[in-house]
Amino acid sequence: MNYAKNILETIGNTPLVKLNKITSEIEATVLAKLETFNPGNSAKDRMAVKMIEDAEVDGRLQPGGTIIEGTSGNTGMGLALGAIIKGYKLICVITDKQSKEKMDILRAVGAKVVVCPTDVEPTDPRSYYSVSKRLSTEIPNSWYVNQYDNPSNAQAHYEQTGPEIWEQTQGKITHFLVGVGTGGTISGIAKYLKEKNPNIKIWGIDTYGSVFKKYHETGIFDENEIYSYITEGIGEDILPKNVDFSLIDGFTKVTDKDAAVYTRKLALEEGIFVGNSSGAAVKGVLQLKHHFKPEDVVVVLFHDSGSRYVGKIFNDDWMRERGFLEDDVTKAIDLIKDHVDKPLVFVRTEELVSHAIERMRKYKISQIPVIDITGFVGSLDETDLFQSYIENKDVADKPIREVMGKPYPIVKENTPIDEVSKLITKDNQAVLVELENGKHHIITKYDIIGSIK
Structure with missing residues (x-):
């Protein structure tokens, strides 16, 4: 009989699959290493078990102990599998930008x-780096994994993933690309491949808001480059010891939008349902296409499964809110189609200013049209209201007709966006759209900005 003695024995030997449609503009052969075939659905299974086993050998992890780690989710899943089979408790410290699916999956396999x-300095006591370290000092018989600086991370890929790629390509690989986070995957694989053939080029995929690319090119750790980003699993605001920059030939940065869009393209065009960093990785391949010759063999590693991102990348509403969906926005109606069923919020001329302020707060809006029995006769803007209040503290008790501005221009629903944009000026903060059914909606400058691709 052919079977694994436990789930850990199924880790590794993941397939290499040729990409076709999404890389059609590249003449080289582009192959994807699909790490989602690991039992925990990511490349992190390999290093998680390796780190546990090495800690057992040298005594850092004792029987019945508690494993503690800061993770974006995937390492936590790998550690959970090891903890279940080997009898350890697990605490995963995760940032609030990670998907709900990742958190739910970790809890499902017994992790706390x-x-x-997310948006705190690494040294801040609230950061997931600091919290992980603190918990490991407070909880008896615990071990802080520290995947960023733990050499077993890169060693796992040196021993397993690198040899697999070399054997699967029969040594024909010329380029290797992967997203860089902790650095273990790229450094371990790069070390093995360059030992086999020093001419193999290693490229890291970075994201905007991360320090890797500039540091590799200049040796400067530029804190001005650090800012919040959406892409999960790659990029850092620190320099992990596992990132061996001497083994990396270059980095390319991919935007949050491109990472998300190409994650969906992989599913729709290749039938490969993978995660956010994989979208970034394949976009990185396309950005570097001028480096590849027709006879080259390019391998790109896809870290994890799309199941981790169903509520985010694969959710149209989430994508649309961030301007990531490639919707064709050309007319006034396109700007309001997501909320066209909601009634227009307005105030009447004889209502008090306090009523308008209350309505603005309730609906979180900055502009509001004013009506009387004849139709639209004025407008209110939060900036103007604030200025009126500065001049007269009793303005809240005045009727709206005494402080209102000019009515907003009204356009038809098929009016081109360019014409709508011209109507929004410093003195006129919004435009009303008249629908075919006679109802009206409001367009503000923020709607216009949100439509810009």
Whole structure:
């Protein structure tokens, strides 16, 4: 009989699959290493088990102990599998930008999940780096994994993933690309491949808001490059010890939007249902296409499964809110189609200013049209209201007709966006759209900005 003694024995030997449609503009052969075929659905299974086993050998992890780690979710899943089979407890410290699916999956396999804010300095006591370290000092018989600086991370890929890629390509690989986070995957694989053939080019995929690319090119750790980004699993605001920059030939940065869009393209065009960093990786391949010759063999590693991102990347509403969907926005009606069924919020001339302020707060709006029995006769803007209040503290008790501005221009629903944009000026903050059914909606400058691709 042919079977694995436990789930950990199924880790590794993931397939290499040729990409076709999404890379049609590249003459080289582009192959994807699909790490989602690991039992925990990511490349992190390999290093998670390796780190546990090495810690067992040197005594850092004792029987019945608690494993503690800061993770974007995938390492936590790998550690959870190891903890279940080997009898350890697990605490995963995760940032609040990670998908709900990742958190739910970790809890499903027995991990305790601690959520920390994303937008804090690494040294901040609230950061997931700091919380992980603190918990490991407070909890008896615990071991802090520290995947960023743990050499077993890169060693796992040196021993497993690198040899697999070399054997699967029969040594014909010329380029290897992968998203860089902790650095273990790229450094371990790069070390093995360059030992086999020093001419193999290694490219890291970075994201905007991360320090890797500039540091590799200049040696400067530029804190001005650090800002919040959406792409999960790649990029850092620190320099992990596992990132061996001497093994990396170059980096290319991919935007949050491109990473998300190409993650969906992989599913729709190749039938490959993978995660956010994989979209970034394949976009990185396309950005570097001028480096590849027709006879080259390019391998790109796809880290994890699309199941981790169903509520985000594969959710139209989430994508649309961030301007990531490639919707064709050309007319006034296109700007309001997501909320066309909602009634227009307005105030009447004889209502008090306090009523308008209350309505603005309730609906979180900055502009509001004013009507009387004849139709639209004025407008209110939060900036103007604020200025009126500065001049007269009793303005809240005045009727709206005494402080209102000019009525907003009214356009038809098929009016081109360019014409709508011209109507929004410093003195006129919104435009009303008249629908075919006679109802009206409001368009503000923020709607226009949100339509820009």
